[in-house]
Amino acid sequence: SSSSNQPPLDTTRFIARHVAGLRRSGIRDFFELVAKTDGVISLGIGEPDFDTPEPIRNAVKTAMDTGKTHYTSNLGQPDLRKEISRYVEGYFHVPYSWEDEILVTVGVSEALDLALRALLNPGDKVLYHQPCYVSYAPTVELVHGVGVPVATSAAEQFSLDEPALRAAWQPGCKLLLLNLPCNPTGGVCSKEQLERIAKFAIEKDLIVISDEIYSELIFEGTHTSIASLPGMRERTLLLHGFSKAFAMTGFRLGYACGPAPLIEAMMKVHQYSMLCAPSISQEGALAALRLGDDATKFMRDRYRERRDLFVRRINAAGIKCHAPRGSFYAFPSIVSTGLDEGEFARRLLTEFKVAVVPGTAFGDAGKGHVRACFTANEQKLNAACDRIEQMLASLGRS
Ligand code: PLP
Numbered sequence: 001s002s003s004s005n006q007p008p009l010d011t012t013r014f015i016a017r018h019v020a021g022l023r024r025s026g027i028r029d030f031f032e033l034v035a036k037t038d039g040v041i042s043l044g045i046g047e048p049d050f051d052t053p054e055p056i057r058n059a060v061k062t063a064m065d066t067g068k069t070h071y072t073s074n075l076g077q078p079d080l081r082k083e084i085s086r087y088v089e090g091y092f093h094v095p096y097s098w099e100d101e102i103l104v105t106v107g108v109s110e111a112l113d114l115a116l117r118a119l120l121n122p123g124d125k126v127l128y129h130q131p132c133y134v135s136y137a138p139t140v141e142l143v144h145g146v147g148v149p150v151a152t153s154a155a156e157q158f159s160l161d162e163p164a165l166r167a168a169w170q171p172g173c174k175l176l177l178l179n180l181p182c183n184p185t186g187g188v189c190s191k192e193q194l195e196r197i198a199k200f201a202i203e204k205d206l207i208v209i210s211d212e213i214y215s216e217l218i219f220e221g222t223h224t225s226i227a228s229l230p231g232m233r234e235r236t237l238l239l240h241g242f243s244k245a246f247a248m249t250g251f252r253l254g255y256a257c258g259p260a261p262l263i264e265a266m267m268k269v270h271q272y273s274m275l276c277a278p279s280i281s282q283e284g285a286l287a288a289l290r291l292g293d294d295a296t297k298f299m300r301d302r303y304r305e306r307r308d309l310f311v312r313r314i315n316a317a318g319i320k321c322h323a324p325r326g327s328f329y330a331f332p333s334i335v336s337t338g339l340d341e342g343e344f345a346r347r348l349l350t351e352f353k354v355a356v357v358p359g360t361a362f363g364d365a366g367k368g369h370v371r372a373c374f375t376a377n378e379q380k381l382n383a384a385c386d387r388i389e390q391m392l393a394s395l396g397r398s
Contacts, residue, residue, distance in 0.1 A: 022138050026361030030345065034355045041384045043372040044355035046183060046329065048247035050302075052284075053295040056246065059287030063280045070279060074271045076104025076255070077282045083289040084255055088240070091215070092225040094233055100260040103267055104277045104285075108213045108241040108254040110270070113139055115209050115237050115256060116175075118265035120145040125170060127206070128177035129160045131184055131331070131362035131369070136177060148173060151365040154333055157322050158187030162196035169204060176206045178226060181214040184362045184371035185331045186324020191224045198229040207262070208236045213254070214327040216245035216296050219304045221325070227257075234259055237266075244328075245296050246288045251281040303328050306374040306381055313385040314372075317392055328375050331359065335368045337395055345370055351394075352387040 012020070027044070034040055051057075063069070075081060081098040088102075089095050096102050105111040112135065120126070122144035128136055130149035140147045150168040152158040165176070178197075181188045189197065201208050208226055215223040227236040241254025256266060270276075307330065311323045314332055321332035334344045341358040348354050359366025374381060 018141065018144065022141060025134050025138075027134055027357055030349075030355070030357060030361070033346075033349060037349060037353060040349065040353045040355050041376065041380050041387070042355040043374065043376060043381075043384055044357055046244075046373050047249050047375060048244065048299060048328075049375045049377065050247045050299055052247050052251075053288070053291065055291055056248065056284045056287045060280050060284040063283035068279050068283050072276045072279050072282060074267060074276050075102070076277055077279070077286070080104060080282050080286045080289075083286055084257070087289050088238070088257055092212070092223075092228055092238065094225060094227045094238065094257070096257040097260070101257055101263055103256045103263050103270065104282060105241075105254050105256060105270065106274055106277050107243060107252045108211060108239045109135065109252075110274060110277075111237075111239045111241070111254050111256040111266075112136075112209065112211065113143075114266040114269050115239070115262075116140060116143045116145060117269050118262065119175060119207060123172065124175070125173040126175045126177055127165060127168060127173050129164075129179070129182070129187075130364070131158070131182075131359060131366035132177075133179055133183045133211070134361055136179075137363065146172070149363060149365065152182075152185065152187055153365075154320075154322065154331075154369070157325075158182060158185035158331065159189050159193060160187070160197065161189075161193050162200045165197065165200055173204065173206060175209055176201055177209045177211070179211040179213075181217060181223075181324070181326025183214065183327055184329050184357070184359070184366065186322075186327045186329050188218070188223075188326045194224055194226050195229055198226055198232050201226075201235065202231050206235070208232065209239065210236055211239045213239070213241050213244055215240065216293075217300055217303060217328060218326045219300070219307065219324075223326075237262060242285050242288055245299075246285075247299065248281075248284065248288065251278070251284055253277055253281045253285045303374065306376070306378065309378060310372065310374045310381050310385065313382070314388065317385065317389045319388070319392070328373055330372045330374055331366075331369050332372065333368055334370055337392065339395075341366070341368060341370050348388065348391055352391045354384045354387045
């Protein structure tokens with residue numbers, strides 16, 4: 001405050017309407033409460049609990065000591081783009097030219113933001129399945145787009161199929177935003193479902209933004225990218241990154257692959273906003289892709305064990321939860337407890353010191369559910385399940 005007698009300046013009136021109107025993240029509110037509570041076992045944050053593999057850490061140290069601390073090409077360091085092209089072709093079976101079809105970004109977060117900013121005119125509509133990642137609806141809103149959510153349900157293990165999309169579709173839909181495996185539900189689609197979705201996208205002339213950040217975390221079967229299906233490479237932006245599969249959330253590194261004109265449009269925005277992704281993180285990412293898949297496979301195997309433990313125990317306690325086929329999230333129904341998702345999460349946190357996220361943080365379709373991230377180790381997961389059992393016993397319903 002100033003030393004004069006003027007009333008303090010009300011700076012809130014300078015805030016743009018569309019920003020003032022944004023909801024606060026349901027996760028953020030909740031985590032402020034977590035931070036104030038001692039002894040909490042957190043199943044809240046969607047983060048690997050493993051350290052970043054050592055060769056990746058060493059590559060960053062070397063990068064710092066050998067002067068790789070400058071701006072890189074706006075598109076990203078050429079060696080990294082070449083390695084991404086190789087990795088994506090091997091893993092997703094889609095070829096992309098490192099020269100003009102790959103853009104290295106500040107996480108999948110920036111890639112998503114760029115894609116929406118590059119493609120949406122005000123009022124254009126974006127179809128997306130819900131419950132979904134907390135950023136989707138606000139990011140669409142921030143670029144003056146209109147979200148068109150398509151509800152998925154526990155009865156179908158939160159997979160998506162063409163009839164639901166067709167029923168939700170409206171004139172003005174330009175993009176289809178997919179996240180498979182899905183945060184927060186762990187939902188995936190079969191190849192047949194994806195093929196139907198692809199045909200629908202072609203029929204309705206949609207561009208697909210496919211956020212495949214959890215694609216390495218598939219516990220049964222293999223991952224299929226919609227970009228690999230007939231006619232889809234030319235109308236898909238495939239978004240991927242290093243945060244989840246390589247335990248590199250803090251590196252803030254991801255990428256977009258797609259048709260050159262769309263990558264160029266995203267690049268136009270990126271060159272003025274970010275300039276380039278962090279140089280030392282790019283060196284870490286290069287090392288990650290050169291590691292082979294041992295580290296990723298090791299972590300996936302641990303997550304599978306943790307999933308099995310958590311899903312078995314929580315079902316035994318009387319809370320219905322399907323085993324997610326991908327991602328590291330379980331999305332149990334807490335309806336049988338008689339509490340709503342907000343009350344369930346609040347009481348579990350304040351009385352039993354376990355943090356989960358109310359399902360409605362991921363949209364209305366998350367009602368009656370909570371999200372539990374099973375990246376915590378076995379000992380913590382068991383202790384969390386013990387506490388959940390105690391809570392159910394106290395409710396007299398277990
Ligand atoms: N997309 C989804 C579906 C996510 O769950 C997350 C993080 O939780 C992100 C994107 C953000 O990823 P990044 O760390 O690459 O920005």
